[in-house]
């Protein structure tokens with residue numbers, strides 16, 4: 453708190469003592485990964501509506517360009533596109549270089565890019581499983597290091613990491629995916645404690661089920677994902693993004709959209725592991741499919 457106040461008095465940048473998002477200014481830069489689809493596109497929309505400039509990152513450049521055009525015309529903000537496969541370290545270096553070349557300083561980092569897999573852990577495609585871990589974990593950690601350093605030096609900024617309610621419990625049928633999200637949750641809490649001393653806020657978003665391209669990419673068959681969780685737990689991507697950005701602005705530690713998802717997360721966290729794993733294993737579509 454003291455540092456933030458000191459920062460405000462000695463700099464023209466205006467981070468409110470409690471708020472972690474900068475005031476509306478198109479010259480501010482919010483890097484949003486996974487902005488070509490789903491939750492990431494909606495988070496970019498929310499930030500643009502708050503008058504902040506956005507840098508949209510993902511592999512599908514055409515989609516990013518369409519979104520950038522929409523945001524710059526409807527919200528009257530600066531929006532640029534960097535096409536990048538975040539799984540590759542060299543691509544992440546190129547992303548940092550591209551921002552540097554444009555003279556952009558990252559005020560807000562949204563680590564949203566990620567994907568899941570489904571099936572029996574020992575039978576997974578090795579390249580895909582390891583690629584998921586590199587995308588969900590390695591890339592997120594690397595971007596926090598690349599951009600978190602500058603934020604800490606400047607004494608302000610905000611990081612939003614996207615985990616999942618799967619972070620609170622083991623999920624047989626999506627073993628490695630749930631473990632990557634537990635990593636993101638734990639890492640974000642520690643990062644928050646460390647960077648908070650430098651005036652940088654860290655929030656972790658833990659959505660329950662959201663209707664995006666996630667289920668298709670993860671390999672759920674038609675109707676399986678919808679059947680795996682009751683309707684009232686599904687929250688639309690735009691609402692998830694709004695709650696996430698509101699939580700980020702208020703400097704919240706954890707955002708779990710939807711009461712049912714908050715209760716599930718608490719239950720999954722505190723219930724004995726044997727109970728949780730048998731319950732999930734008895735219901736997970738991937739395990740129904742592969743039942744001996």
Ligand SMILES: NC(=O)c1ccc[n+]([C@@H]2O[C@H](COP(=O)([O-])OP(=O)(O)OC[C@H]3O[C@@H](n4cnc5c(N)ncnc54)[C@H](OP(=O)(O)O)[C@@H]3O)[C@@H](O)[C@H]2O)c1
Pocket residue numbers: 485486487488489490491492509510511512513536537538539564565566567568587614615616617658659660661662663664665666667669
């Ligand atoms: N949907 C859910 O039910 C749910 C629930 C909890 C948590 N989440 C988490 O929410 C985040 C967003 O997922 P979503 O639901 O919005 O799914 P989505 O619609 O499939 O979006 C995933 C995004 O990640 C990007 N991405 C994936 N791999 C990438 C890579 N190697 N390099 C760069 N970008 C990459 C994709 O872009 P390109 O393909 O264009 O690269 C896409 O923009 C993920 O971290 C996911 O784990 C989702």
